Amino acid sequence: MQGLEALAEQDERIMLVCADSLKAMRADPFLEKFPDRVVELGIAEQNAAGVSAGLALGGLIPYFATYAGFITMRACEQIRTFIAYPKLDVKLVGINGGLAAGEREGVSHQFFEDLAILRSIPNLTILVPADAGQARQAAIAAAEIPGPVYIRLGSGRDPVIFDDKQPFVPGKIHLLEQRGNDLVFFCNGLMIPRVLVASAMLAAKGIACTVAEVHTLKPLDTEGVTELLIDCGAAVTAEDHNIIGGLGSAIMECAAEHCPVPVSRIGLRDVFPGSGHPEALLDFYGMSVNDMVDAAITTINRKPNPYPNEE
Amino acid sequence: MNERVEKLSAMAAQLRRDVVNAVYYAKDGHPGPCMSAADLVAVLYFDLLRLRPEDPAWNERDRFILSKGHACPLWYAALARRGYFPPVELKTLRSLGSRLQGHPDLKKTPGVDANSGSLGHGLSQACGLALAARKRGSDSLNVVITGDGELNEGIVWEAAMAIAKLKLTNLIAIVDNNGMQSGGKVEQVSGLYPLREKWEAFGWYVVELDGHDIGQLLPVLERAFIRGRATREQRQGMSLLPEHLELELETTAGTPHPDQPVVVIARTLKGKGVPYMEGDNSWHKRVPTDEEHQIALSILGGQDLE
Numbered sequence: 001m002q003g004l005e006a007l008a009e010q011d012e013r014i015m016l017v018c019a020d021s022l023k024a025m026r027a028d029p030f031l032e033k034f035p036d037r038v039v040e041l042g043i044a045e046q047n048a049a050g051v052s053a054g055l056a057l058g059g060l061i062p063y064f065a066t067y068a069g070f071i072t073m074r075a076c077e078q079i080r081t082f083i084a085y086p087k088l089d090v091k092l093v094g095i096n097g098g099l100a101a102g103e104r105e106g107v108s109h110q111f112f113e114d115l116a117i118l119r120s121i122p123n124l125t126i127l128v129p130a131d132a133g134q135a136r137q138a139a140i141a142a143a144e145i146p147g148p149v150y151i152r153l154g155s156g157r158d159p160v161i162f163d164d165k166q167p168f169v170p171g172k173i174h175l176l177e178q179r180g181n182d183l184v185f186f187c188n189g190l191m192i193p194r195v196l197v198a199s200a201m202l203a204a205k206g207i208a209c210t211v212a213e214v215h216t217l218k219p220l221d222t223e224g225v226t227e228l229l230i231d232c233g234a235a236v237t238a239e240d241h242n243i244i245g246g247l248g249s250a251i252m253e254c255a256a257e258h259c260p261v262p263v264s265r266i267g268l269r270d271v272f273p274g275s276g277h278p279e280a281l282l283d284f285y286g287m288s289v290n291d292m293v294d295a296a297i298t299t300i301n302r303k304p305n306p307y308p309n310e311e
Numbered sequence: 312m313n314e315r316v317e318k319l320s321a322m323a324a325q326l327r328r329d330v331v332n333a334v335y336y337a338k339d340g341h342p343g344p345c346m347s348a349a350d351l352v353a354v355l356y357f358d359l360l361r362l363r364p365e366d367p368a369w370n371e372r373d374r375f376i377l378s379k380g381h382a383c384p385l386w387y388a389a390l391a392r393r394g395y396f397p398p399v400e401l402k403t404l405r406s407l408g409s410r411l412q413g414h415p416d417l418k419k420t421p422g423v424d425a426n427s428g429s430l431g432h433g434l435s436q437a438c439g440l441a442l443a444a445r446k447r448g449s450d451s452l453n454v455v456i457t458g459d460g461e462l463n464e465g466i467v468w469e470a471a472m473a474i475a476k477l478k479l480t481n482l483i484a485i486v487d488n489n490g491m492q493s494g495g496k497v498e499q500v501s502g503l504y505p506l507r508e509k510w511e512a513f514g515w516y517v518v519e520l521d522g523h524d525i526g527q528l529l530p531v532l533e534r535a536f537i538r539g540r541a542t543r544e545q546r547q548g549m550s551l552l553p554e555h556l557e558l559e560l561e562t563t564a565g566t567p568h569p570d571q572p573v574v575v576i577a578r579t580l581k582g583k584g585v586p587y588m589e590g591d592n593s594w595h596k597r598v599p600t601d602e603e604h605q606i607a608l609s610i611l612g613g614q615d616l617e
Contacts, residue, residue, distance in 0.1 A: 047435045047469035054439020081429050
């Protein structure tokens, strides 16, 4: 919300559209500062998406912000036909993205399909910032990106990962660590701290990895990803999302087309989870540090033998 | 007024002819739902809407949304006759490479201000447009024609609730109440009625009239346009029924509250103007044969597409 406030100060066209989500977005300071720039429409996400389209048609830049699943599932068709198809300047901000952010609320508030759904819709840019600082930068960057943008956020209680000096450059993968080229981790969001721990544990075993953040899921930095696949020859993806349709799928599609090397996916394994503490949930549903270490070793072992004819 | 009514009646017949031609040449499309809205669209596009066809992006234009997007051959006909593109282009309807898509696409068709086709979305978009107009201090109006079938959609009532709450008097809704939807009579397919009471319960002021009687449509919609551009003070006590015309229409009791949005429920007939289409729901989506095409042209008069 701080990013949006900064934007709104500079640009008269910035509006905040809410579906009784002001409190969830912690947007009270924005409302106080810009009372006539907030459109509160009540718990009616389909209408909120349609109204956002109308605001954009009228020359404004609406940020429609509420829970990730209520935007991407309840208002999916409105996004597709009335925002993405005419390529309108509507920015969609989804909170509680992923299993960890939904945590104790249970499945109705755990959104692990949002990225898969939106990735199949043309014209959309999809950003997955990892912490509050990146979220602020992503909100500002979104205003510069022509057309619709989806920003996937967590619970707002996410740990700080990056210091503010690190620039957020949409469209490019962000190299976090380059210990070596035994394997590359592609990750985003809350998975980043876990992947960094896994990478350190692997290093202790003599396995040197590269870690890259993929905060722009669409359009994917195909060139950057392919370069790392060529260099490392094996990859593990890690995302707080179903393994179908999100980052894992995007990387596998890229690998299959441009550099077919072994890839394994860490994420929710296509099941409905339960309520729980975020860390416990990630551990239980296959996204623990140990799961990452195991996946890395297994994947490296799947690298083809460069000398298949020698015993 | 009579001269205006006559001119608009002739234009409505011309638009109906254009629809028959467009669907006939495209060999696809929805003629029935166009016919019921033809008089409404003629009144809007050839009398009331503030437009600059030579500058479709002019910011002070009124915005019109045909929420029942399947009736777009009618919209395209009005745009063509208003000068946005040559009428002959109507022959390309629905074909690959055409600017005239199967359902409205604002990026492709000059004069189309919003996408539609997936039903129920006109009011939501008009709500956003009306907010944007209010924010920039413009008196441009935002007018929506919805079908009655599409009022089945929940989003319509989400929008109706929001528009009343936001006091968007610069938005005018018109229901093309032809009583039929794709699958049959509205009351058989859905639980839509009573309709006036629903709108009233959502905070709207309702006027019901005959959607084919331009002598009623023109003065009432003209009043609604004047009200839509008026100040709050001017709207105080303003009636939607011009006194000198002594129209006896069913309306919400009293005059609209100055903050209240207005909806016109236009009772219409699906297929109106082409006798073999009137009231026959098979014309919801159907292509006239060579013979039916000729019959329609001889009844409607007017000019061909050239």
